[in-house]
Amino acid sequence: MAMSDKEFNPNGAIPDNGNYFGIPLSPDEAALVLISAPWDATTAVRAGSSYAPDAIIEASRRVDFFEPMAPYSWRKGIATAPIDYSMQDMSHRLRADAARVVKVHDDLGSSPFDHLVYERSLRRVNEASVMVNDNVYKQSKEWLAKGKIVGLVGGDQSVAYGHIRAVAESHGKIGVLHIDSKCDLRAAHQGFEHSHASVMYNVLRDVEGVASLVAVGVRAFSPEEWERAERDSRVKLFTGQSIWSRHFEGVNWATIVDEILAELPECVYVSLDVDGLTMECSPRTGSLVAGGLRLPEVVYLMGRIVDSGRRIVGFDLTEVVPDMEDKTDAMIAARMLYNVCCMALKNHPAPDVL
Numbered sequence: 001m002a003m004s005d006k007e008f009n010p011n012g013a014i015p016d017n018g019n020y021f022g023i024p025l026s027p028d029e030a031a032l033v034l035i036s037a038p039w040d041a042t043t044a045v046r047a048g049s050s051y052a053p054d055a056i057i058e059a060s061r062r063v064d065f066f067e068p069m070a071p072y073s074w075r076k077g078i079a080t081a082p083i084d085y086s087m088q089d090m091s092h093r094l095r096a097d098a099a100r101v102v103k104v105h106d107d108l109g110s111s112p113f114d115h116l117v118y119e120r121s122l123r124r125v126n127e128a129s130v131m132v133n134d135n136v137y138k139q140s141k142e143w144l145a146k147g148k149i150v151g152l153v154g155g156d157q158s159v160a161y162g163h164i165r166a167v168a169e170s171h172g173k174i175g176v177l178h179i180d181s182k183c184d185l186r187a188a189h190q191g192f193e194h195s196h197a198s199v200m201y202n203v204l205r206d207v208e209g210v211a212s213l214v215a216v217g218v219r220a221f222s223p224e225e226w227e228r229a230e231r232d233s234r235v236k237l238f239t240g241q242s243i244w245s246r247h248f249e250g251v252n253w254a255t256i257v258d259e260i261l262a263e264l265p266e267c268v269y270v271s272l273d274v275d276g277l278t279m280e281c282s283p284r285t286g287s288l289v290a291g292g293l294r295l296p297e298v299v300y301l302m303g304r305i306v307d308s309g310r311r312i313v314g315f316d317l318t319e320v321v322p323d324m325e326d327k328t329d330a331m332i333a334a335r336m337l338y339n340v341c342c343m344a345l346k347n348h349p350a351p352d353v354l
Helices: 049-060 086-105 112-116 118-144 157-171 199-206 223-231 240-248 253-262 295-307 328-346
Strands: 032-037 078-080 149-154 174-179 210-216 235-238 267-273 311-318
Touching: 032 118, 032 328, 049 086, 049 149, 049 311, 049 328, 086 112, 086 118, 112 118, 118 149, 118 157, 149 157, 149 328, 157 174, 157 199, 157 267, 157 311, 174 199, 174 295, 199 210, 223 235, 235 240, 235 253, 240 253, 253 295, 267 295, 267 328, 295 311, 295 328, 311 328
Parallel strands: 032 078, 032 149, 149 311, 174 210, 174 267, 210 235, 267 311
Antiparallel strands: none
16 A cells, blocks of 8 residues: 555655655555666766766755646656666676777777777677666566556666667657757767667667657767768757757747647657756766757756647656766756656556555
């Protein structure tokens, strides 16, 4: 039996119980389940997002519960699935292999030994990346089969592949709203087949249920990615450059959001890489690109999705790199995570359990 609101006081001190937002519900009791993937072996610039789930859990105890755009939706329940820390252990163990691959691939002063073991190191990382995404897929499928909304907290964005695959299989036809600084449409990056830079390429190649990929705020592209997007009718780019230009010309964000919504079907999956936002929202993320969406713009977009009658049927939050001293990244990520949870629950028919 779910606990009463007397046993959980959202106005008081939030318990330090290892759950996101301190909500003391089991996954079976809640309408929304958060799974975690502490993996970042293929991160190119700045590692550390494998520590994000724990840092966001801690920061989430400081999040206030009333969300004016979805009042009391949290009462339907947000639960935390057990975190499989074997992903984190494997990620840390393979960082040396990944670094060796990058040195050889990018010719960064690699040694004869690096070249000798290049293929073996690359295979180990690629095989582990498949294992991680299979793990995420199985976790997601388990809770989706029980009628839950499932959100994923990374880790780097490569882990979103398994989750998107599971959500698409469960809902039949989805549109992926991809907020990011980059398209992630490379066939592979630095030899890694399941890189954070190739996750959407893999999704479009493998996941039949993805009817559209709507990338918003993307502003750094390789020629390969741009050409890939141009060839695929499923891909719609709302680039950072076009958004800024239209703002300068007097077009407001509400009008642009209308156009974004027109590209999305009823069931929407939100893939939120924090480097899609302005740099003050996550200054330590691994792929800093100047520009990006402001946090209020993202919150407004989430609200418009559900107010339009569409449903957020799954989501991920990735690429948060926390810091031991400065809690900015984790605190803003926790607030973003809570907002997306509330928006996803707003149109969900589940009863209140808190």
